[in-house]
């Protein structure tokens with residue numbers, strides 16, 4: 205069994221933004237009070253330093269709450285931990301399998317049916333075909349989509365797409381769970397079932413990293429509070 209562990213050593217992330225040569229926009233961005241640092245500019249390229257010198261040691265059992273103003277780097281840090289953005293400076297080590305509940309519907313193929321999407325997303329999650337086949341009945345039942353599972357996803361409402369995506373990504377218990385705000389999906393009936401499923405996933409994950417604007421959620425769930433400002437960690441409190 206893998207022991208979950210995340211170590212960030214002076215991690216930084218610079219994101220180039222192309223085609224922004226306009227001087228007045230540059231001045232606006234440079235003087236912004238929120239957001240990452242605008243690290244450098246050339247005629248048509250700006251570089252946003254979304255994260256800078258982030259060092260954290262996240263251990264098994266940790267429940268980490270990321271807090272900070274809009275644009276301080278919370279989602280970007282989660283995306284880095286999910287492997288979506290590799291750091292452009294420093295080093296990152298993530299031990300354990302990761303489920304990211306950021307952008308859950310990303311990667312859904314709208315031309316494929318609900319069933320086909322379970323296969324596609326399952327393979328992206330790293331599951332074998334046989335494992336997906338085993339999980340299939342439970343995912344279908346949990347989604348509550350019934351006969352719609354035979355229909356292309358483009359015929360679903362946005363709530364139905366979310367139900368399906370949520371049912372798939374939460375069907376496997378991860379070692380490390382990443383969340384951008386506490387996820388609330390679907391109508392009243394689905395929300396209560398989804399809450400129970402999410403709580404089970406959180407309770408059984410070795411590590412939780414949750415970005416939130418809610419001090420109450422962070423206080424209730426987390427033992428480590430990490431405060432971000434302009435892409436840098438300005439505080440780590442353990443309780």
Ligand SMILES: Nc1ncnc2c1ncn2[C@@H]1O[C@H](COP(=O)(O)OP(=O)(O)OP(=O)(O)O)[C@@H](O)[C@H]1O
Pocket residue numbers: 219220221238239240241252253254272273274275276277278279280281415
């Ligand atoms: N793809 C991108 N290209 C350029 N800049 C980006 C990109 N993604 C994020 N940024 C910038 O990185 C900084 C951090 O953004 P991020 O989304 O991580 O903030 P956040 O703390 O999650 O904010 P919020 O509380 O508003 O969700 C911001 O300045 C944002 O403009």
